[in-house]
Amino acid sequence: METNDRKEHEEVFKKLEEMLKGVKYGSITLVVQDGKVIQLEKNEKHRLK
Secondary structure (H helix, E strand, O other), rough: OOHHHHHHHHHHHHHHHHHHOOOEEEEEEEEEEEEEEEEEEEEOOOOOO
């Protein structure tokens, strides 16, 4: 794996980890174009009791 690709992957994994820590209910979607993650989307649900 090239150094540039490794840096990009590390950045994606770091951001994904941050997003996972911040969501209690919901989903996270990775948008891929030409084999690269170009966008992360977080959809949160807030449950009312």
